């Protein structure tokens with residue numbers, strides 16, 4: 001196992017940013033070798049370029065016939081760059097079974113709830129609607145069943161009176177930014 005990682009992201013990329021910053025600060029022993037985004041306007045693309053990540057790709061889903069072919073293209077990039085860990089950081093695409101099977105126990109995800117509560121695409125909204133008083137985030141391995149792989153670590157936050165989606169998500173993200181670089185570090189050392 002080497003320390004090279006691939007990060008897959010679709011959004012603003014704050015988790016990618018904190019991993020890069022932790023590496024820069026000597027707190028995370030990983031090396032971000034590849035960043036793949038499925039959205040041309042993902043903030044993560046610019047963050048990766050600014051940090052001089054060696055291989056930065058926008059892979060356009062429209063150029064592929066199906067999910068399997070798209071994922072094969074991504075897998076080929078990751079394998080060519082010899083990455084031993086794939087870190088999903090706000091990657092809003094379901095991965096195909098064949099992609100997941102070709103990287104057993106090598107794909108991590110961060111999810112904005114205390115799994116197994118609130119699996120799925122709107123964990124923050126679902127937690128608010130359920131009226132829970134504690135929520136948080138979970139780093140887990142990715143398996144074929146959505147948001148159900150082995151839990152590696154969790155952090156919790158209070159849900160406060162008057163919280164909306166944004167205030168709760170911001171509180172959860174503060175914790176994400178602490179735990180994700182730590183877990184990545186533990187897995188590459």
Ligand code: GRF
Pocket residue numbers: 009010011012013014015016089090091110111112137173176
């Ligand atoms: C995070 O809240 C994460 O839990 C979820 O997607 C969001 C990504 O945020 N999977 P960012 O793009 O890293 O800022």
